[in-house]
Amino acid sequence: MCRLFAITSSDPLSPMVALRAIDVMKEGHDGSGTGMFMTDLGGDFEKLKTEPILSGTFTNEGVKSLDRFMTECDFLVKHELSIRPNKQPPPGTPKRDYYLIRAYEYPPAWRDLNATEIQFRLMMMRLQLRRMGEEDGSMMIFSFWPDVIMIKEVGDPMAIADYLGLDRKELQARAMLVQGRQNTNYAINIYACHPFFIQGLATMTNGENTAFVPIREFLMSRGFPGYIGYQSDSETFTHILHYTVNHLALGLPMYKHVITPLMDGELAMHPDGQWLRRLKQTCRPLIIDGPNCVMGCLPDKTLFMVQDSKKLRPGVAGGHPGMYAFSSEMCGLDATIPARDKSRDFQPMKYDTVTVGPERREVEIWNQWDALHHPH
Amino acid sequence: MEPVGCLTPSTLSVKDLPWIILWDKEKCTLCGRCTAVCPVRAIELGVHRKRAINVSIGLEEKPGNLFTVYHGIDQRTDPVHACVGCGMCNLVCPNNCIIPAHNEEIDKLRFHNNVGGVPRRRGGRRNVPGVILDQIKFIRISMLTDPALDAGRHEFELRTLLGRILPPEEMLRVTQENGWTPPVREIYPLIIGSMSFGALSPNMWEGLQMGVAYLNEELGMPVRMCTGEGGCPPRLLRSRFLKYVILQIASGYFGWDEIIHALPEMKEDPCAIEIKYGQGAKPGDGGLLMWYKVNKLIAAIRGVPPGVSLPSPPTHQTKYSIEESVAKMIQSMYMGWGFRVPVYPKISGTSTALAVLNNLTRNPYAGALAIDGEDGGTGAAYNVSMNHMGHPIASNLRDAYLNLVKLGKQNEIPLFAAGGVGKSGNLAANAAALIMLGASGVQTGKYMMQAAAGCLGSESDRCNICNIGICPKGITSQDPRVDRRLDPEKVAERVVEVFLTFDTELKKIVAPLGRSTSLPIGMSDAIGIAEHHAAERLSIRYVV
Numbered sequence: 001m002c003r004l005f006a007i008t009s010s011d012p013l014s015p016m017v018a019l020r021a022i023d024v025m026k027e028g029h030d031g032s033g034t035g036m037f038m039t040d041l042g043g044d045f046e047k048l049k050t051e052p053i054l055s056g057t058f059t060n061e062g063v064k065s066l067d068r069f070m071t072e073c074d075f076l077v078k079h080e081l082s083i084r085p086n087k088q089p090p091p092g093t094p095k096r097d098y099y100l101i102r103a104y105e106y107p108p109a110w111r112d113l114n115a116t117e118i119q120f121r122l123m124m125m126r127l128q129l130r131r132m133g134e135e136d137g138s139m140m141i142f143s144f145w146p147d148v149i150m151i152k153e154v155g156d157p158m159a160i161a162d163y164l165g166l167d168r169k170e171l172q173a174r175a176m177l178v179q180g181r182q183n184t185n186y187a188i189n190i191y192a193c194h195p196f197f198i199q200g201l202a203t204m205t206n207g208e209n210t211a212f213v214p215i216r217e218f219l220m221s222r223g224f225p226g227y228i229g230y231q232s233d234s235e236t237f238t239h240i241l242h243y244t245v246n247h248l249a250l251g252l253p254m255y256k257h258v259i260t261p262l263m264d265g266e267l268a269m270h271p272d273g274q275w276l277r278r279l280k281q282t283c284r285p286l287i288i289d290g291p292n293c294v295m296g297c298l299p300d301k302t303l304f305m306v307q308d309s310k311k312l313r314p315g316v317a318g319g320h321p322g323m324y325a326f327s328s329e330m331c332g333l334d335a336t337i338p339a340r341d342k343s344r345d346f347q348p349m350k351y352d353t354v355t356v357g358p359e360r361r362e363v364e365i366w367n368q369w370d371a372l373h374h375p376h
Numbered sequence: 377m378e379p380v381g382c383l384t385p386s387t388l389s390v391k392d393l394p395w396i397i398l399w400d401k402e403k404c405t406l407c408g409r410c411t412a413v414c415p416v417r418a419i420e421l422g423v424h425r426k427r428a429i430n431v432s433i434g435l436e437e438k439p440g441n442l443f444t445v446y447h448g449i450d451q452r453t454d455p456v457h458a459c460v461g462c463g464m465c466n467l468v469c470p471n472n473c474i475i476p477a478h479n480e481e482i483d484k485l486r487f488h489n490n491v492g493g494v495p496r497r498r499g500g501r502r503n504v505p506g507v508i509l510d511q512i513k514f515i516r517i518s519m520l521t522d523p524a525l526d527a528g529r530h531e532f533e534l535r536t537l538l539g540r541i542l543p544p545e546e547m548l549r550v551t552q553e554n555g556w557t558p559p560v561r562e563i564y565p566l567i568i569g570s571m572s573f574g575a576l577s578p579n580m581w582e583g584l585q586m587g588v589a590y591l592n593e594e595l596g597m598p599v600r601m602c603t604g605e606g607g608c609p610p611r612l613l614r615s616r617f618l619k620y621v622i623l624q625i626a627s628g629y630f631g632w633d634e635i636i637h638a639l640p641e642m643k644e645d646p647c648a649i650e651i652k653y654g655q656g657a658k659p660g661d662g663g664l665l666m667w668y669k670v671n672k673l674i675a676a677i678r679g680v681p682p683g684v685s686l687p688s689p690p691t692h693q694t695k696y697s698i699e700e701s702v703a704k705m706i707q708s709m710y711m712g713w714g715f716r717v718p719v720y721p722k723i724s725g726t727s728t729a730l731a732v733l734n735n736l737t738r739n740p741y742a743g744a745l746a747i748d749g750e751d752g753g754t755g756a757a758y759n760v761s762m763n764h765m766g767h768p769i770a771s772n773l774r775d776a777y778l779n780l781v782k783l784g785k786q787n788e789i790p791l792f793a794a795g796g797v798g799k800s801g802n803l804a805a806n807a808a809a810l811i812m813l814g815a816s817g818v819q820t821g822k823y824m825m826q827a828a829a830g831c832l833g834s835e836s837d838r839c840n841i842c843n844i845g846i847c848p849k850g851i852t853s854q855d856p857r858v859d860r861r862l863d864p865e866k867v868a869e870r871v872v873e874v875f876l877t878f879d880t881e882l883k884k885i886v887a888p889l890g891r892s893t894s895l896p897i898g899m900s901d902a903i904g905i906a907e908h909h910a911a912e913r914l915s916i917r918y919v920v
C-alpha cells in the first residue's frame with residue numbers, strides 16, 4: 001500500500017519535511033516511486049504567483065524541443081530552477097539529463113483572455129508537450145500551472161531527495177502532497193506516480209481503484225481533452241474531482257457524495273436525500289468501491305482527505321493552527337508535528353471529509369449526513 | 377404393426393423416435409398411472425398374444441403351441457403421439473419400471489412432424505445446450521494488493537436503475553429550472569422476464585406474483601416481473617402490487633383494453649412499460665397463443681373471444697418506421713401515466729441492434745433498451761425460428777454498450793440483457809458476466825420456470841410442449857385438471873429461494889472483485905475467456 005503525506009503550513013517549508021514523513025512510514029512502501037506536488041510556493045518562486053510554471057524531466061534534445069515549442073507559442077522564460085544531477089542515480093532510478101522547473105511569462109496575445117480560457121490553454125499546452133515527449137521519449141511533463149511545482153521519479157524518496165538535492169533553499173512551499181509508492185500491478189511508469197494534476201487540482205490515493213475501467217470510460221467519454229492518461233487507476237480520482245468541481249460546479253463535499261454516495265436506505269433518511277439520489281443516479285459510473293484514501297489540494301490551497309465507503313485505508317489529520325498535516329500513518333504525523341494536541345487528531349471514517357483551508361486555522365470535518373449548504 | 381402393404385412414408389418405428397420408452401414387464405403392476413399422465417398419449421395399454429412352442433420329449437406327443445395373453449405398455453409411433461421424453465410416466469410410476477431414454481442416433485421423427493404441411497411448433501429454447509456466458513471467468517481477485525470484500529459481512533447494494541438517466545450537467549440544469557426529470561426506478565438487477573398470463577397457467581402466474589410480493593415486502597428486495605403480452609388480471613391492476621410489475625405491450629395489444637380501462641382506478645403506477653418489438657426465441661415473429669389455451673379467463677383478460685388462436689403480428693402494424701415505432705409509441709405510453717412511468721423497448725438480438733440503440737440515444741424519453749438473445753425461451757414458436765434465428769446476446773450487448781461508451785451515454789440508457797441467462801443452471805455467473813460486459817441488469821424467464829416450478833424442458837428437446845396447453849407440470853397449461861398439479865404457494869417459496877441464492881452467489885462473485893456499493897457494470901477488466909476469438913470480439917482478456 002502506498003503511503004501518503006500532505007502538509008499545509010503558514011510558513012514555507014522545504015519538501016524534505018514531507019519526504020522525511022514518508023521515510024518514517026517506510027515499512028509501508030517499497031520505494032519504487034516518489035511524487036511531489038507543491039503549491040503556495042515560497043523560496044525563489046514566491047514572487048511569481050501568476051506565471052505558469054512548467055515541471056518535468058527532459059533529455060538534452062527534449063529541452064531543445066521545449067524551447068522551440070515555447071518560443072513558437074511566444075512564451076518567455078522568466079525564472080528557472082534546473083536540476084542536472086552529476087552523480088550516479090540511486091539503484092533503479094533512470095539517468096535523466098534535466099529536471100526542469102521553469103516559470104514563463106504569458107504571451108501578450110493572452111492578456112485579454114478570461115481565466116477559463118487561459119486555464120484551458122495551459123492544459124492544452126501541457127498535453128501537447130506530453131504527447132511530443134511520448135513520441136520520442138524526450139520529455140515528461142507533470143504540470144504547467146501558476147504556483148505549482150511537481151517532481152516525480154522512480155526510486156526511494158530519501159534517495160531521490162539526496163540525488164536531486166531537494167533540500168535546496170530555492171525550493172519551498174506552504175502546501176505539499178507527497179507519495180511514497182508501493183508498486184503493485186503496473187510497471188513503473190513515471191506518469192503512474194501520484195500525485196496527479198489537472199488544472200490546479202491534485203490528488204493522490206492509496207489502494208486500488210477496483211472500478212477503474214468503467215470510471216475511465218465515463219471520464220474519457222465526457223469530451224474533455226484533459227481526461228487522458230490513466231497510467232495509474234488513481235488518476236481517475238483527480239479527474240472525478242475536476243469533473244465535480246469544474247464541470248458540475250459542485251463543491252468538495254459533493255465529491256464525497258459522487259465517489260461514495262450513501263446507500264439507498266440512507267438517502268431516504270437524509271435531509272437532501274431526494275437531490276442526492278439524483279446525483280447518485282446521474283453519476284453512477286463514478287462510484288468507487290475502494291479501498292482508497294484520497295488526499296488532495298484544491299486551487300485555493302485547501303487540503304482535503306476522504307475515505308472510501310468502507311474506510312478500508314488508514315489516514316489521520318492533526319496539527320496546530322498554522323500547520324496541519326494528513327498522514328497515512330500516525331508515525332508520519334508524529335515525526336513531523338510532534339508538538340500538537342494529539343487528543344485533537346482525527347481519523348476520518350467512511351462518511352467524513354476533512355479539510356484544512358488556506359488560513360490553516362483548524363481541521364474542518366464535514367460529514368456526509370450533514371445537510372447541504374446550497375441544495376439545488 | 378400393420379401389414380407391410382400399408383407402410384406410409386411417415387410410418388415410424390420406436391427406433392425412429394427421439395425418445396424410446398423402456399418398460400420393465402417384471403416390475404409393472406399395470407396400475408395405469410403412466411398412461412393416464414402422459415401429456416401426449418405416447419403410451420397405451422397393450423394386449424399381446426404370446427406364443428410358446430411346446431415340444432415334449434419323446435415322440436408320443438406332437439409338438440404344439442401354447443398361446444397366452446399378457447398386458448403391457450406400448451409406445452405409439454405415429455408423429456402426433458411421439459414421446460416427448462418428459463418423464464412424467466417415470467415420475468408417477470410406483471414401481472419405477474418405466475423411463476424414457478434418448479435415442480442414441482438422430483431421430484427420423486424430425487422429417488415427419490409436419491403433419492398437414494404445418495411445420496413443427498413448440499415451446500422452450502434453442503435446442504443447443506450451453507451458452508458462451510458459461511465460459512466467461514471472473515479473473516480479477518483482490519487479495520493482497522487490496523483486501524477483498526467479504527460477501528457475508530460487508531454491506532452490499534446490488535441495485536440497478538431502469539429509466540432514462542440524465543447526464544450530470546443536464547440533471548443539474550433541469551433541477552435548477554424545476555424541469556421534468558424522467559422517472560427512474562431503482563430495482564433488483566435480476567428481472568423475471570416477460571411470460572404472459574395465458575402462456576403461463578393461472579397458478580404459475582399467481583405463484584410468481586406472490587414470490588415477487590414477498591421478496592419486496594418482507595425481504596426488501598425490489599424484484600420486478602414483466603407481464604409479457606397478455607395483459608394483467610384486473611385485480612392486480614387495481615392493487616398496490618402493480619408497482620412490482622412491468623406491463624408489456626406488444627404488437628397484438630392483447631390485454632390493453634383492460635389496462636386502459638383500469639387506469640383511473642390504479643392505486644399505484646406500474647414499475648415500467650416494456651414495448652416488445654421482438655423476442656429472442658422467435659425474432660421476426662409475433663406472439664402465438666394457440667386456440668386450445670384461450671379459455672374464458674384468458675379471453676376475458678385479453679379482450680378476445682375464447683377458443684381462437686392468437687397470433688400477434690411480427691411488427692406493430694400501425695407503425696411504419698423506426699422513428700414512429702419508437703418515438704411515438706414511447707411518448708404515448710408516457711402520456712398514459714402522466715410521464716411518471718419509464719417506457720422502454722425490447723428487441724430481439726440482431727445485427728441491427730445498434731441502429732435501434734442510436735435512435736434511442738436521440739430520443740429523450742427512451743428509458744432503457746432490453747435485448748433478448750437467440751437463447752431466449754418462449755411458450756410457442758416455430759421450431760425453425762427457435763433453432764436458427766437470432767443473435768447471441770453476449771456480442772450484441774457488448775457492441776451496444778461500447779457504442780454507448782463511444783457516445784458517452786453509457787449511464788443514460790441502461791441496457792438489459794436476456795436470452796439464455798442461466799441456461800446451464802449458472803444464473804448468477806451468467807448474469808454477472810453480462811453485467812460486466814455492460815448490462816445494467818438481466819431478465820430471465822425459463823430459469824424461473826425450471827427452478828421455481830419444476831419445468832422439465834431442456835435443450836435436448838425434452839418436453840417443450842408448452843404450446844399445446846397441457847404442460848404436464850401445470851406451468852404453461854390452461855386446463856384446470858393439469859393446473860392444479862402446481863401449488864402457487866410452493867412456486868412462491870421457490871421464487872424466493874431462487875432470488876436469495878442468486879443474491880448470495882452474485883455477492884460471492886462481485887466481492888472478490890472489490891465491488892459492493894454499485895454493480896460492476898462494464899467492469900470488463902474483471903472477466904476473461906479461454907477462447908481467443910471470443911475474447912477479441914468481446915474486448916475482454918484472453919486467458920488460458
Ligand code: SF4
Nearest residue numbers: 414459460462463465
Ligand atoms: S416420457 Fe412423457 S411423453 Fe414419453 S411416455 Fe412418458 S409421459 Fe409420455
Ligand code: SF4
Nearest residue numbers: 404405407408410469
Ligand atoms: S405406472 Fe409403472 S407400474 Fe403403473 S402401469 Fe405404468 S409402468 Fe406399470
Ligand code: SF4
Nearest residue numbers: 831832833839842847
Ligand atoms: S414442463 Fe411445461 S413448461 Fe416445461 S417444457 Fe414442459 S410443457 Fe413447457
